[in-house]
Amino acid sequence: GAVVSQHPSWVICKSGTSVKIECRSLDFQATTMFWYRQFPKQSLMLMATSNEGSKATYEQGVEKDKFLINHASLTLSTLTVTSAHPEDSSFYICSAERRAGTEAFFGQGTRLTVV
Amino acid sequence: KQEVTQIPAALSVPEGENLVLNCSFTDSAIYNLQWFRQDPGKGLTSLLLIQSSQREQTSGRLNASLDKSSGRSTLYIAASQPGDSATYLCAVKNSGYALNFGKGTSLLVTP
Numbered sequence: 001g002a003v004v005s006q007h008p009s010w011v012i013c014k015s016g017t018s019v020k021i022e023c024r025s026l027d028f029q030a031t032t033m034f035w036y037r038q039f040p041k042q043s044l045m046l047m048a049t050s051n052e053g054s055k056a057t058y059e060q061g062v063e064k065d066k067f068l069i070n071h072a073s074l075t076l077s078t079l080t081v082t083s084a085h086p087e088d089s090s091f092y093i094c095s096a097e098r099r100a101g102t103e104a105f106f107g108q109g110t111r112l113t114v115v
Numbered sequence: 116k117q118e119v120t121q122i123p124a125a126l127s128v129p130e131g132e133n134l135v136l137n138c139s140f141t142d143s144a145i146y147n148l149q150w151f152r153q154d155p156g157k158g159l160t161s162l163l164l165i166q167s168s169q170r171e172q173t174s175g176r177l178n179a180s181l182d183k184s185s186g187r188s189t190l191y192i193a194a195s196q197p198g199d200s201a202t203y204l205c206a207v208k209n210s211g212y213a214l215n216f217g218k219g220t221s222l223l224v225t226p
Contacts, residue, residue, distance in 0.1 A: 044216045093158055104214055111156065
Protein backbone atom coordinates (compact mmCIF):
# COMPACT_ATOMS: atom_id res chain seq x y z
CA GLY A 1 0.00 0.00 0.00
CA ALA A 2 0.95 3.62 -0.32
CA VAL A 3 2.47 5.63 2.53
CA VAL A 4 1.09 8.85 3.92
CA SER A 5 3.17 10.51 6.61
CA GLN A 6 1.73 13.03 9.03
CA HIS A 7 3.77 15.21 11.36
CA PRO A 8 3.78 15.85 14.24
CA SER A 9 2.07 12.87 15.84
CA TRP A 10 1.20 14.93 18.89
CA VAL A 11 1.51 18.55 19.93
CA ILE A 12 0.64 20.61 22.98
CA CYS A 13 0.27 24.34 22.51
CA LYS A 14 -0.88 27.33 24.47
CA SER A 15 -4.22 28.93 23.83
CA GLY A 16 -3.93 31.67 21.22
CA THR A 17 -0.97 30.22 19.36
CA SER A 18 -0.96 28.56 15.94
CA VAL A 19 -0.03 25.01 15.06
CA LYS A 20 0.92 23.59 11.67
CA ILE A 21 0.35 19.96 10.75
CA GLU A 22 1.96 18.41 7.67
CA CYS A 23 0.65 15.59 5.52
CA ARG A 24 2.94 14.02 2.94
CA SER A 25 2.38 11.30 0.39
CA LEU A 26 5.76 9.59 0.34
CA ASP A 27 5.61 7.36 -2.71
CA PHE A 28 2.90 8.83 -4.90
CA GLN A 29 1.50 12.15 -6.03
CA ALA A 30 -1.86 13.27 -4.72
CA THR A 31 -3.77 16.08 -6.37
CA THR A 32 -6.37 15.81 -3.63
CA MET A 33 -5.95 15.25 0.08
CA PHE A 34 -8.58 15.26 2.78
CA TRP A 35 -8.45 16.54 6.35
CA TYR A 36 -10.58 14.96 9.06
CA ARG A 37 -11.14 15.62 12.74
CA GLN A 38 -12.04 13.05 15.34
CA PHE A 39 -13.32 13.88 18.81
CA PRO A 40 -13.15 11.25 21.59
CA LYS A 41 -15.54 8.35 21.06
CA GLN A 42 -16.70 9.89 17.79
CA SER A 43 -16.08 9.01 14.19
CA LEU A 44 -14.05 10.93 11.68
CA MET A 45 -15.65 14.06 10.32
CA LEU A 46 -14.44 15.65 7.12
CA MET A 47 -13.15 19.18 7.60
CA ALA A 48 -11.96 20.09 4.14
CA THR A 49 -10.75 18.88 0.80
CA SER A 50 -7.29 20.08 -0.10
CA ASN A 51 -6.66 20.62 -3.82
CA GLU A 52 -3.15 21.07 -5.20
CA GLY A 53 -2.70 24.53 -6.62
CA SER A 54 -6.12 25.84 -5.65
CA LYS A 55 -8.16 26.80 -2.64
CA ALA A 56 -9.39 24.17 -0.23
CA THR A 57 -13.06 23.27 -0.05
CA TYR A 58 -14.39 23.45 3.49
CA GLU A 59 -17.31 21.55 4.97
CA GLN A 60 -20.20 23.44 6.45
CA GLY A 61 -19.40 24.69 9.92
CA VAL A 62 -15.63 24.60 9.50
CA GLU A 63 -14.07 28.06 9.72
CA LYS A 64 -11.72 28.54 6.78
CA ASP A 65 -9.94 31.45 8.47
CA LYS A 66 -9.21 29.34 11.51
CA PHE A 67 -8.16 26.16 9.75
CA LEU A 68 -5.81 27.23 6.98
CA ILE A 69 -5.03 24.61 4.38
CA ASN A 70 -2.22 24.84 1.86
CA HIS A 71 -1.56 22.24 -0.82
CA ALA A 72 1.55 23.67 -2.42
CA SER A 73 2.80 20.51 -4.10
CA LEU A 74 1.53 17.14 -5.22
CA THR A 75 3.00 15.48 -2.15
CA LEU A 76 2.37 17.95 0.65
CA SER A 77 -0.67 19.49 2.28
CA THR A 78 -0.56 21.48 5.51
CA LEU A 79 -3.25 22.34 8.02
CA THR A 80 -2.64 25.32 10.29
CA VAL A 81 -4.86 25.78 13.31
CA THR A 82 -4.72 29.49 13.99
CA SER A 83 -5.36 31.10 17.37
CA ALA A 84 -5.99 27.69 18.87
CA HIS A 85 -8.41 27.31 21.76
CA PRO A 86 -9.03 24.35 24.10
CA GLU A 87 -12.11 23.37 22.10
CA ASP A 88 -9.83 22.77 19.11
CA SER A 89 -8.17 19.94 21.00
CA SER A 90 -8.82 16.88 18.90
CA PHE A 91 -7.29 14.19 16.70
CA TYR A 92 -6.57 15.50 13.20
CA ILE A 93 -5.88 13.07 10.39
CA CYS A 94 -5.26 13.39 6.67
CA SER A 95 -5.77 11.03 3.77
CA ALA A 96 -4.66 10.83 0.16
CA GLU A 97 -5.46 8.73 -2.88
CA ARG A 98 -3.30 7.83 -5.86
CA ARG A 99 -6.22 8.57 -8.15
CA ALA A 100 -9.69 9.85 -7.40
CA GLY A 101 -11.94 7.10 -6.15
CA THR A 102 -9.22 4.58 -5.39
CA GLU A 103 -8.11 3.30 -2.01
CA ALA A 104 -7.64 6.01 0.59
CA PHE A 105 -4.48 5.95 2.69
CA PHE A 106 -4.31 7.74 5.98
CA GLY A 107 -1.58 9.43 7.92
CA GLN A 108 -0.84 8.48 11.50
CA GLY A 109 -2.88 11.38 12.83
CA THR A 110 -1.97 14.31 15.08
CA ARG A 111 -3.20 14.60 18.63
CA LEU A 112 -3.57 18.33 19.35
CA THR A 113 -3.99 19.51 22.92
CA VAL A 114 -4.52 23.20 23.55
CA VAL A 115 -3.93 24.33 27.12
CA LYS B 116 -26.27 13.37 2.55
CA GLN B 117 -24.76 9.95 3.01
CA GLU B 118 -25.34 8.44 6.47
CA VAL B 119 -23.30 5.46 7.60
CA THR B 120 -24.38 3.34 10.55
CA GLN B 121 -22.45 0.57 12.23
CA ILE B 122 -23.90 -2.10 14.46
CA PRO B 123 -23.04 -3.12 17.12
CA ALA B 124 -21.28 -0.16 18.70
CA ALA B 125 -19.28 -2.52 20.90
CA LEU B 126 -18.63 -6.21 20.94
CA SER B 127 -16.80 -8.54 23.32
CA VAL B 128 -16.06 -12.12 22.32
CA PRO B 129 -13.81 -14.93 23.52
CA GLU B 130 -10.80 -15.80 21.46
CA GLY B 131 -11.46 -18.16 18.56
CA GLU B 132 -14.97 -17.02 17.76
CA ASN B 133 -16.06 -15.99 14.30
CA LEU B 134 -17.80 -12.64 14.24
CA VAL B 135 -19.66 -10.28 11.95
CA LEU B 136 -19.63 -6.50 11.98
CA ASN B 137 -22.39 -4.67 10.17
CA CYS B 138 -22.44 -1.45 8.23
CA SER B 139 -25.36 0.21 6.48
CA PHE B 140 -25.53 3.33 4.32
CA THR B 141 -28.41 5.43 3.05
CA ASP B 142 -27.25 6.40 -0.45
CA SER B 143 -26.60 3.32 -2.56
CA ALA B 144 -24.92 5.31 -5.35
CA ILE B 145 -21.49 4.65 -3.92
CA TYR B 146 -18.12 4.53 -5.62
CA ASN B 147 -16.50 2.21 -3.12
CA LEU B 148 -16.59 1.08 0.50
CA GLN B 149 -13.60 0.66 2.75
CA TRP B 150 -13.12 -1.06 6.11
CA PHE B 151 -10.48 0.29 8.48
CA ARG B 152 -8.98 -0.66 11.78
CA GLN B 153 -8.09 1.97 14.36
CA ASP B 154 -6.11 1.23 17.48
CA PRO B 155 -6.49 3.61 20.46
CA GLY B 156 -4.82 6.94 19.79
CA LYS B 157 -3.60 5.81 16.40
CA GLY B 158 -4.34 6.44 12.76
CA LEU B 159 -6.30 4.23 10.40
CA THR B 160 -5.15 1.01 8.80
CA SER B 161 -6.96 0.06 5.62
CA LEU B 162 -8.24 -3.52 5.78
CA LEU B 163 -10.33 -4.03 2.69
CA LEU B 164 -11.59 -1.95 -0.22
CA ILE B 165 -14.65 -3.02 -2.17
CA GLN B 166 -15.45 -1.25 -5.42
CA SER B 167 -19.11 -0.66 -6.22
CA SER B 168 -19.03 -3.36 -8.90
CA GLN B 169 -17.71 -5.98 -6.50
CA ARG B 170 -19.58 -8.22 -4.07
CA GLU B 171 -16.81 -9.15 -1.67
CA GLN B 172 -13.13 -8.95 -0.85
CA THR B 173 -10.98 -11.25 1.24
CA SER B 174 -7.69 -10.81 3.05
CA GLY B 175 -6.50 -13.54 5.35
CA ARG B 176 -9.08 -14.07 8.10
CA LEU B 177 -11.10 -11.08 6.94
CA ASN B 178 -13.93 -11.11 4.45
CA ALA B 179 -16.03 -8.11 3.53
CA SER B 180 -19.21 -8.26 1.51
CA LEU B 181 -21.15 -5.52 -0.20
CA ASP B 182 -24.83 -5.41 -1.15
CA LYS B 183 -25.11 -2.02 -2.76
CA SER B 184 -28.81 -2.25 -3.56
CA SER B 185 -29.75 -2.78 0.08
CA GLY B 186 -27.09 -0.42 1.38
CA ARG B 187 -25.27 -2.98 3.49
CA SER B 188 -21.80 -4.33 4.07
CA THR B 189 -20.50 -6.87 6.54
CA LEU B 190 -17.02 -7.56 7.79
CA TYR B 191 -16.47 -11.16 8.79
CA ILE B 192 -13.55 -11.99 11.06
CA ALA B 193 -12.70 -15.67 11.37
CA ALA B 194 -11.05 -17.28 14.38
CA SER B 195 -10.71 -14.01 16.29
CA GLN B 196 -7.55 -13.29 18.26
CA PRO B 197 -6.79 -10.84 21.09
CA GLY B 198 -4.68 -8.88 18.62
CA ASP B 199 -7.84 -8.16 16.65
CA SER B 200 -9.06 -5.93 19.47
CA ALA B 201 -9.53 -2.46 18.02
CA THR B 202 -12.19 -0.17 16.60
CA TYR B 203 -13.38 -1.11 13.13
CA LEU B 204 -14.61 1.67 10.91
CA CYS B 205 -16.72 1.41 7.79
CA ALA B 206 -16.42 4.25 5.28
CA VAL B 207 -18.30 4.91 2.07
CA LYS B 208 -17.21 7.03 -0.85
CA ASN B 209 -19.61 8.66 -3.26
CA SER B 210 -18.00 9.62 -6.54
CA GLY B 211 -15.70 12.60 -6.30
CA TYR B 212 -16.11 13.04 -2.57
CA ALA B 213 -14.30 12.14 0.60
CA LEU B 214 -15.14 9.13 2.70
CA ASN B 215 -18.16 9.15 4.98
CA PHE B 216 -17.45 7.22 8.15
CA GLY B 217 -19.62 5.29 10.56
CA LYS B 218 -19.02 5.63 14.29
CA GLY B 219 -17.27 2.29 14.41
CA THR B 220 -17.54 -0.97 16.27
CA SER B 221 -15.26 -1.35 19.27
CA LEU B 222 -14.13 -4.97 19.39
CA LEU B 223 -12.59 -6.71 22.38
CA VAL B 224 -11.35 -10.27 22.00
CA THR B 225 -10.59 -11.85 25.33
CA PRO B 226 -8.03 -14.66 25.79
